[in-house]
Amino acid sequence: QVFGPKAQQRAIFDHAVAPIVNDVLEGYNCTVFAFGQTGTGKTYTMEGEIRQKVGELSATAGVIPRAVRHIFDVLEARKADYSMKVTFLELYNEDITDLLAIEDQSRFPEDRQKRAISLMEDGKGGAVIRGLEEIVVYSPSEIYSLLELGSARRRTADTALNKQSSRSHAVFSVYIHVKETTAGNQELMKCGRLNLVDLAGSENIARSGAREGRAREAGEMNKSLLTLGRVITALVEHSVHVPYRDSKLTRLLRESLGGKAKTCIIATVSPSIHCLEETVVTLDYAYRAKSIRNKPEANQKVCKSVMLKDLYQEMEKIKQDVKAAREKNGIYIPQERFIVEEAEKKIMRDKIESLELKLESKRKEVDKFKGLYLAEQEHRLDLESQNKELKVNIESCKKEFLDLEEAHSRVNISLKEKDFVISNLLRAEHSIVERAKDMRGTLENASGDISILLNKLERQSKNEAENKGLLFDFQSQLDRSLELLCNTVVGSVCEQRQFLESMNEQNKIYFSAKSESANHLERRIAKAKDLYASGVECLNELANTLHERSIVHSEQMSLNIFSHATAAANFLAVMVSEAEQVLNDVLKSNSELKELLAISAEQQEIGLKRSLESAQFMSKTSTDFFEDIRVHVSRLINLMEQSQIESSSQLFKFEKDFKELSIREEQAALDKIAGILAGLTTKKSTMVSECVAQLNGKCREEQKHLKMQMSNLQHISDSGIKEAAYYAAKVGSQFNEDKSSNAKIKDQMEDILQQRYPSQLPTLNLV
Numbered sequence: 181q182v183f184g185p186k187a188q189q190r191a192i193f194d195h196a197v198a199p200i201v202n203d204v205l206e207g208y209n210c211t212v213f214a215f216g217q218t219g220t221g222k223t224y225t226m227e228g229e230i231r232q233k234v235g236e237l238s239a240t241a242g243v244i245p246r247a248v249r250h251i252f253d254v255l256e257a258r259k260a261d262y263s264m265k266v267t268f269l270e271l272y273n274e275d276i277t278d279l280l281a282i283e284d285q286s287r288f289p290e291d292r293q294k295r296a297i298s299l300m301e302d303g304k305g306g307a308v309i310r311g312l313e314e315i316v317v318y319s320p321s322e323i324y325s326l327l328e329l330g331s332a333r334r335r336t337a338d339t340a341l342n343k344q345s346s347r348s349h350a351v352f353s354v355y356i357h358v359k360e361t362t363a364g365n366q367e368l369m370k371c372g373r374l375n376l377v378d379l380a381g382s383e384n385i386a387r388s389g390a391r392e393g394r395a396r397e398a399g400e401m402n403k404s405l406l407t408l409g410r411v412i413t414a415l416v417e418h419s420v421h422v423p424y425r426d427s428k429l430t431r432l433l434r435e436s437l438g439g440k441a442k443t444c445i446i447a448t449v450s451p452s453i454h455c456l457e458e459t460v461v462t463l464d465y466a467y468r469a470k471s472i473r474n475k476p477e478a479n480q481k482v483c484k485s486v487m488l489k490d491l492y493q494e495m496e497k498i499k500q501d502v503k504a505a506r507e508k509n510g511i512y513i514p515q516e517r518f519i520v521e522e523a524e525k526k527i528m529r530d531k532i533e534s535l536e537l538k539l540e541s542k543r544k545e546v547d548k549f550k551g552l553y554l555a556e557q558e559h560r561l562d563l564e565s566q567n568k569e570l571k572v573n574i575e576s577c578k579k580e581f582l583d584l585e586e587a588h589s590r591v592n593i594s595l596k597e598k599d600f601v602i603s604n605l606l607r608a609e610h611s612i613v614e615r616a617k618d619m620r621g622t623l624e625n626a627s628g629d630i631s632i633l634l635n636k637l638e639r640q641s642k643n644e645a646e647n648k649g650l651l652f653d654f655q656s657q658l659d660r661s662l663e664l665l666c667n668t669v670v671g672s673v674c675e676q677r678q679f680l681e682s683m684n685e686q687n688k689i690y691f692s693a694k695s696e697s698a699n700h701l702e703r704r705i706a707k708a709k710d711l712y713a714s715g716v717e718c719l720n721e722l723a724n725t726l727h728e729r730s731i732v733h734s735e736q737m738s739l740n741i742f743s744h745a746t747a748a749a750n751f752l753a754v755m756v757s758e759a760e761q762v763l764n765d766v767l768k769s770n771s772e773l774k775e776l777l778a779i780s781a782e783q784q785e786i787g788l789k790r791s792l793e794s795a796q797f798m799s800k801t802s803t804d805f806f807e808d809i810r811v812h813v814s815r816l817i818n819l820m821e822q823s824q825i826e827s828s829s830q831l832f833k834f835e836k837d838f839k840e841l842s843i844r845e846e847q848a849a850l851d852k853i854a855g856i857l858a859g860l861t862t863k864k865s866t867m868v869s870e871c872v873a874q875l876n877g878k879c880r881e882e883q884k885h886l887k888m889q890m891s892n893l894q895h896i897s898d899s900g901i902k903e904a905a906y907y908a909a910k911v912g913s914q915f916n917e918d919k920s921s922n923a924k925i926k927d928q929m930e931d932i933l934q935q936r937y938p939s940q941l942p943t944l945n946l947v
């Protein structure tokens with residue numbers, strides 16, 4: 181099962197550990213151990229937060245508190261009759277210490293040393309720890325307290341990877357005895373053991389930041405872990421020899437690795453990329469350990485009476501020991517015999533001591549040889565890994581060499597191509613130099629043209645300055661003419677006004693005279709009208725009277741008519757003369773008017789003539805002025821057109837020349853760059869060829885060197901293997917010799933003691 185970073189403690193327990201805990205209750209020995217790099221959470225997983233919140237475990241409680249709680253819950257639910265005891269030990273620098281031992285009451289803290297406990301073989305292939313405190317517990321909280329006590333006593337120190345790193349391996353064991361009653365009312369005891377192991381971090385010493393003592397300690401820890409690794413490898417590979425005995429850790433876990441226990445391994449890894457190496461190693465261990473096949477076997481149920489008997493016997497022995505110690509009522513013998521025996525005992529003790537010393541020295545030698553063998557093995561492994569690395573290096577060097585050769589051939593081809601390009605470029609350069617010479621001449625011509633153009637431009641600017649002066653003069657002249665014209669127009673307007681005023685006066689006079697004569701004529705005509713009306717009336721009266729009197733006075737009447745006719749003729753003559761007079765007056769006034777009109781027309785004509793003259797003068801002046809302007813403008817336009825044409829032609833030429841020159845210069849620059857590049861390419865190609873030659877040489881040298889080193893290594897490892905085999909054989913034979921001599925001594929001593937104290941046979945425990 182894989183648990184991600186978000187996995188909860190509960191999930192880990194439920195999936196991985198709970199089934200194992202149930203098996204413990206069925207009488208199996210089970211082990212749960214956590215291993216992995218420092219700081220990856222082994223202690224967190226195994227212990228976590230131990231203390232429970234009111235009645236309940238905290239969410240961060242680890243495997244141990246949960247397992248304990250689970251065991252109690254199940255047993256309580258079954259209403260089982262059970263007993264439980266726990267032990268808690270620490271394995272530090274290959275020394276075992278009891279974490280639950282009663283405190284050393286030394287006065288000074290520095291004197292309070294942790295008492296090391298010996299690990300012994302139980303004769304059935306297992307290991308027994310002598311003197312380990314087994315504490316009987318009745319509730320989970322008691323276990324939690326013991327756990328806290330033991331955890332607090334564990335040796336921790338800070339490393340670069342973990343602030344509080346456990347420096348030791350810790351084994352917490354729970355022993356459970358459950359009483360079962362058979363059908364025949366026989367009481368059986370079912371025993372199960374649960375080992376909960378928190379290994380020390382499998383750290384890289386350099387990376388963990390461990391220094392001096394701690395580095396040695398890390399080495400020791402690595403030794404245990406290294407042996408664990410070797411045991412796993414041997415089990416996976418089904419080797420004949422499994423090196424359980426090489427470390428105390430593997431001796432302790434023997435039953436759990438390939439034995440009859442059920443085992444759960446928790447591998448903790450860090451998600452950090454910096455820990456990749458260790459993560460890979462841990463996962464490799466875990467992967468290999470997964471394929472170990474244990475042969476789980478439940479412990480035999482013991483009959484309660486047998487168990488009780490054993491216990492009673494043990495108790496009896498202890499009681500006797502206690503009593504003898506208390507009452508000092510051991511064996512009483514005569515003094516001489518006591519002295520002789522004491523002397524013999526002393527001799528024997530000395531002998532034993534010397535033998536023990538010998539044995540110790542032999543053991544040390546064996547340890548040394550073992551160390552040497554292990555170191556040799558490690559060295560061999562290192563060399564093998566170095567060899568592998570070197571082989572890989574050689575392979576990569578070969579590959580690099582092939583790549584370089586390929587690159588070299590590619591570079592040669594590109595160099596040839598570049599040579600071809602360079603020769604083409606040189607030819608082109610030659611022709612370009614020729615063209616450059618031509619262009620130089622053209623450029624010189626162009627510079628002459630430019631100087632001419634500049635002269636012309638100068639002239640043009642002079643002309644423009646002159647034109648400006650002329651324009652200024654013309655402007656002042658125009659101002660003067662306009663002023664004159666204005667004065668003339670103002671004078672003629674005054675004259676016209678005066679003339680019109682006099683004409684108005686004369687017209688007024690003429691019209692008043694005319695109206696007077698018309699009035700007079702009107703009055704006369706009215707008078708003549710009246711006269712004519714009265715004459716007509718008289719004539720009518722006369723006609724009437726004549727008609728009346730015609731008959732009577734026809735003659736008189738003719739006389740009267742005659743006299744009246746003459747009067748009328750006279751009157752008409754007067755009237756004609758008067759009318760002639762009036763007509764004459766009218767004619768006269770008409771002639772006067774005509775004269776006046778003629779005078780005014782004459783005056784008007786004069787005025788008009790004058791204004792015509794002045795207008796003609798003005799128009800002439802303006803025409804002249806505009807003619808001048810037109811002439812100037814046309815001249816200027818011509819000049820400008822000319823100069824524009826010239827300058828545009830010059831500029832066109834200049835542009836053309838400039839373009840050509842710049843193209844030539846660009847070409848020249850490109851040629852230079854090509855030259856530089858060609859130089860660089862030749863340099864590079866020489867460098868590459870030199871480098872390739874050097875690399876070739878180096879590769880050959882390295883190959884030679886590697887071959888030499890490999891043969892040396894081969895030689896060293898062969899000799900190491902031989903030596904190790906020789907040492908192992910020697911150690912084996914010495915060990916056997918020692919064993920046999922020890923057995924002999926033991927036999928001798930037993931014989932002696934048998935002879936001396938046939939009833940009280942002491943037991944000698946010789947390891």
Ligand SMILES: Nc1ncnc2c1ncn2[C@@H]1O[C@H](COP(=O)(O)OP(=O)(O)OP(=O)(O)O)[C@@H](O)[C@H]1O
Pocket residue numbers: 216217218219220221222223224225342344345346347379380381382448
């Ligand atoms: N799953 C997790 N959730 C929260 N905190 C964690 C977890 N795993 C580890 N830690 C924290 O990381 C730190 C290191 O963890 P821990 O001491 O358990 O590592 P370790 O593997 O036992 O280290 P060492 O081998 O050095 O003893 C602790 O502070 C622990 O509380």
